[in-house]
Amino acid sequence: MHLGILIGIVLYEIISIALVSWLITRKQKHAGKEAGSFAFAGGGLPASLVGITLALTLLGSAHNWGTCQNAASMGVIAAWFGIACAVMMVVITQITGPWMRRTGAKTSGEFLGKIFGPTSGRLISAMNAALIIGMCCLEMEAIAVTINLMTGWSYTVSAILGGIVAVLYVLLAGMKEIAWLNLINAIVMYLGLILVFISLIFKLPGGWDAVETTMLSSPDTAWMTNLFGNPALIVGFAIPSALGASLFHGMAQTGYQPIATAKNNKEVKKSIWFAGPINGCFCILPALIGVAAFSIIAYRSAGDMMMTPAMMADLLPKPVLGLLLAGFLGVDLSSFAVMSLAPATIISHDMYTLKNPKATEEQKTRLTRIIIVIIGIVSILICNLQPIVVNMVNWSFAFGVPVFVMGVFGLWWKRSAKASVITFIITWIAVCIWSTFGLQDYLQMANFHVTYIATIFSVVIGVITTAVCEGKPGLFVKKRK
Amino acid sequence: MHMCIVSIIQVVVIVFAITGIGFAIGKANKFGETDDIWKEDK
Known part of the structure; x- marks a missing residue:
C-alpha cells in the first residue's frame, strides 16, 4: 500500500472541499443566500468557470481510465473520444444551451416539457435520470480503481470509501462549490498528466522511442501509433462518439446543468474557449500512456483496464503518481458530483413538484441531498458490474x-x-x-x-x-x- | 517520441479548429444571443 500517497490524496480532497465550502459559506453569509443557489450556483458564473465546470463535468471515467483501457485495443485512436467531446461542447455552448436558457427552463425536463407537454417531458426526465445514475456507477468504478491503486485495498472497500468521499463532495455546498473545486482539480490533473508523460521519458525501459519501435515492429500494432491509422475505427468509433455525445448531452441535464449556472448567454458562448480545449485535448495523454503500457508485454497480462495502473504503480515516482491520482480522483469525483446532482435535480424539481406543487426551495434542496445519498449507495453496490467504460457510455448516449x-x-x-x-x-x-x-x-x-x-x-x-x-x-x- | 509529438500536435490542432469553427457557428446563432425569456405566442 502506498500509505504516503493515500494520506496525501485524502488530505488534498478533504482540505480542498472544506476550504472551498468554508469560503462559499462565508461569502453567502455576507451576501445573503440566493434562492436556488444549491443546484444552480445562483446563476452568476462567468465564462471561465462555466467552461471549466462543463469540461470537467463531462470529463470523467471515459476520458481517463476508460481511454487508457481503450488504447489497449485501438492505440492513440482512443484520443478521438476527446476530440468527439470538443464537438459536443460546441453543440452545448453555441447552439442548444443558449436556446434552452431562453425558454427560462431550469432543467432539461422542464425545457422538453415546454416543447412536448408534461407526458413526454416526464418520460425523458425518467430516462435521463436512469441513464445518468448508470453513468454515476461508471464514475464510481473509476474512483474505486484509483483508490485500489492508491491503497491496494479490495475493490469493494475502495468503492465504499470512494462513495463516501463522492457524496460528501457534492453534499457540502452544491454547484458553486463543485465549480471552484473543478478549477483546482483541472490544474492538478493536467499537471499530473504532463508530469507522468515526462517521467515516462526517463522511466520507460528505452523511453518513448522503445514504445514506438515495439509498436511499429508488427503490422498488427503499427497502425495503433497513428491518430488516423485505422479508417474503420474513425467510422465505427470516432464519428459515432461525436454524434452520440453531442446529441445526448446537447439536451440532457448533464450538459445543461453547468450552462444554467452562467451569468448570461454571452458568457455561455465564450465558455467554449475553456470547455472545448480542456475536454478535447485531454484524451491524447491517457491514450499515449495506455499505448506505453500495452507495448510492454509484462503488463498486458493485467488486462485492458488494469495494465496502465499496473505500469504506473511500477514505474512512476511516488510524488508524481500521487499527483496524478489526486487529479484523476478529483475529476471522477466532480463528474460523479454533477452527474448525481443532475438526476437528483430532475427528481426534486420535475417529479416532486407533481405531488407537491407548492414545494419551497428549501424542501427541494433537502430532497436533492437525500437523493444524492441514495445514488451514492446504489453506485457503490453495482459499480463492479459494469461493461467496458467507453462502450457503456456510447450505448447510453444512443x-x-x-x-x-x-x-x-x-x-x-x-x-x-x-x-x-x-x-x-x-x-x-x-x-x-x-x-x-x-x-x-x-x-x-x-x-x-x-x-x-x-x-x-x-x-x-x-x-x-x-x-x-x-x-x-x-x-x-x-x-x- | 515522434509518435507522441505528432499525435499531440494533431489533437491540439483539430480541437482548436473545432472550437474556432464552433465559436463562429455560435456567432451565427443570433437567436441565442440575448437573455430575454422567450414568450410563446398564444
Whole structure:
C-alpha cells in the first residue's frame, strides 16, 4: 500500500472541499443566500468557470481510465473520444444551451416539457435520470480503481470509501462549490498528466522511442501509433462518439446543468474557449500512456483496464503518481458530483413538484441531498458490474438521440406529444434490439455503431410522425415569421 | 517520441479548429444571443 500517497490524496480532497465550502459559506453569509443557489450556483458564473465546470463535468471515467483501457485495443485512436467531446461542447455552448436558457427552463425536463407537454417531458426526465445514475456507477468504478491503486485495498472497500468521499463532495455546498473545486482539480490533473508523460521519458525501459519501435515492429500494432491509422475505427468509433455525445448531452441535464449556472448567454458562448480545449485535448495523454503500457508485454497480462495502473504503480515516482491520482480522483469525483446532482435535480424539481406543487426551495434542496445519498449507495453496490467504460457510455448516449432530434423539430418545426412519444419508444426499442440484445454482433456489423441506428430511426420516424400527427407550431416558430 | 509529438500536435490542432469553427457557428446563432425569456405566442 502506498500509505504516503493515500494520506496525501485524502488530505488534498478533504482540505480542498472544506476550504472551498468554508469560503462559499462565508461569502453567502455576507451576501445573503440566493434562492436556488444549491443546484444552480445562483446563476452568476462567468465564462471561465462555466467552461471549466462543463469540461470537467463531462470529463470523467471515459476520458481517463476508460481511454487508457481503450488504447489497449485501438492505440492513440482512443484520443478521438476527446476530440468527439470538443464537438459536443460546441453543440452545448453555441447552439442548444443558449436556446434552452431562453425558454427560462431550469432543467432539461422542464425545457422538453415546454416543447412536448408534461407526458413526454416526464418520460425523458425518467430516462435521463436512469441513464445518468448508470453513468454515476461508471464514475464510481473509476474512483474505486484509483483508490485500489492508491491503497491496494479490495475493490469493494475502495468503492465504499470512494462513495463516501463522492457524496460528501457534492453534499457540502452544491454547484458553486463543485465549480471552484473543478478549477483546482483541472490544474492538478493536467499537471499530473504532463508530469507522468515526462517521467515516462526517463522511466520507460528505452523511453518513448522503445514504445514506438515495439509498436511499429508488427503490422498488427503499427497502425495503433497513428491518430488516423485505422479508417474503420474513425467510422465505427470516432464519428459515432461525436454524434452520440453531442446529441445526448446537447439536451440532457448533464450538459445543461453547468450552462444554467452562467451569468448570461454571452458568457455561455465564450465558455467554449475553456470547455472545448480542456475536454478535447485531454484524451491524447491517457491514450499515449495506455499505448506505453500495452507495448510492454509484462503488463498486458493485467488486462485492458488494469495494465496502465499496473505500469504506473511500477514505474512512476511516488510524488508524481500521487499527483496524478489526486487529479484523476478529483475529476471522477466532480463528474460523479454533477452527474448525481443532475438526476437528483430532475427528481426534486420535475417529479416532486407533481405531488407537491407548492414545494419551497428549501424542501427541494433537502430532497436533492437525500437523493444524492441514495445514488451514492446504489453506485457503490453495482459499480463492479459494469461493461467496458467507453462502450457503456456510447450505448447510453444512443438513448438521447431521439430526444435531441425531436427537440429540434419541436423548437423549429412542429410540436406533437404523440409524435415524440412514438419516436422515443420505437428508437429506444431499436437501440435495445441492435445493441443490448446483440443483433449487431449476430449480423457481424461491429462498425455500424448503435448511434447510427438511433440517428436513422429518430430522423425517419420523427419526420414521418411529426408530419402526420397533429400538433402546435414549433416553440420558436411564430415570432420568427 | 515522434509518435507522441505528432499525435499531440494533431489533437491540439483539430480541437482548436473545432472550437474556432464552433465559436463562429455560435456567432451565427443570433437567436441565442440575448437573455430575454422567450414568450410563446398564444
